[in-house]
Amino acid sequence: MLRELVATNVFVFTSELYAQVTAGAILTPEGAIVIDTLPFPVETQEIVQFIEGRHGLPVKYVVNTHYHADHTYGTSLFKNAQVVGHRLTRELLDGPGREGLKAAQRTARELASVEICLPEVVFDEGVMNLHLGGVTLQMWHMPGHSPDSIVCKVKGENILFAADTVMPVPFFADGSWEDTVNSLESLRGGNYESIVQGHGEVILRGEIDARLEEDLYYLHTIRRRVEEIVEAGEGPEALSTIDIEECGKSRIALNGIVQQLHATNVEVLYRQLLAERDGTRPGQGQGVARENVEAG
Ligand SMILES: [Zn+2]
Structure with a gap:
């Protein structure tokens, strides 16, 4: 797994086992916020070790950006964290999420220990603010890739964890073309310092406008x-x-x-x-x- 520092105390982890899927961590004096949790426990465990072992910080919150397996299977490794997400993420994890895990566990031994964890704190519309140790994380609904997708912004730093709303090719098989277009258009002019994609490399400030235009052109x-x-x-x-x-x-x-x-x-x-x-x-x-x- 690769680890990258994108701003003071904001880290991005990129899987080497599955499709360069990303997770994030924001470290504060009062504990950490983790955004997405990767599919394979062996890599999620490295995130736990980094935050709790190396930095001696408890993980207070885990945000699930949407219910897909590659973003949520690691959640159960954060035993004492409060799980946060969209209302639909809770519903979809509880239905198709559970069924998908059962099917995956039949063939993938490395998923044997995975359990579905439902978000305990959910929101629908508007902006959900999460405050911890001087950091504010803002979340809002951004359907398209999936009906339940959200994005998260580290306020102040202006870093956007876009999850799968932004990935090397926009992908809407579980969502809708129309919603994806509307969501990407809504990100224009956001003046972000960087955008963390759900898969692939972090997009830097100077690349963001061209990249959003490229996605919409596609x-x-x-x-x-x-x-x-x-x-x-x-x-x-x-x-x-x-x-x-x-x-x-x-x-x-x-x-x-x-x-x-x-x-x-x-x-x-x-x-x-x-x-x-x-x-x-x-x-x-x-x-x-x-x-x-x-x-x-
Ligand atoms: Zn994904």
Whole structure:
């Protein structure tokens, strides 16, 4: 696991075992706040050791940015911490999260000790402020990558832990294209010192604007290309002609995993646009019938 200092007492940990997924830690005189907890206990244990062993600080709070396994499986290692997240994260961890863990434990022995920990402190809308030892962490809902995603800002330092809202290729298979676009647009002009992505390298101040534009260009380009395929009546095999680099993204980021994310993105969009087209085709559907009833 890699460890990096991004501001005074703000650390980022990057997994070497799974897709360069990141976790963060903010150390204060009164204890630490951990943001996300990595999937494999062997690496999470290194974070525990660093904070509690080396710095002698208790971890007071763990923030779950969303319910996905690669961000939450380590949470149970922070025995005495209060777990914080969005209301939907609690609901999704309790349902699909538990089912996913059961399935994963059948094949991955290294997950045997993992337990699902539900956030005890949850919020819905607005900004949730967490105060500890002179640090204020602000959290708010940012759906798109998943319905429950949040981002966290270290106030003062102006460092944004964006979780999977910002990753080398925006990925919305468990969320929505529209929400992802709105969320990324809302981050424009935030004047951040750095953005910690959910996966991959920390984005530095001077790179942030260009990176957000690149992400939005990617999203709009794949949408246009998929719309063309749907309008031409072509089948899903045509989706392979949508090249990731033509959409403005590297094909080698995250050791090539981005190509799979991209393929899934275009497939999800294709299915969505087909359903929208078929749902609104005149004379075909209940959509029309229902509209007539309502109008009547
Ligand atoms: Zn992730």
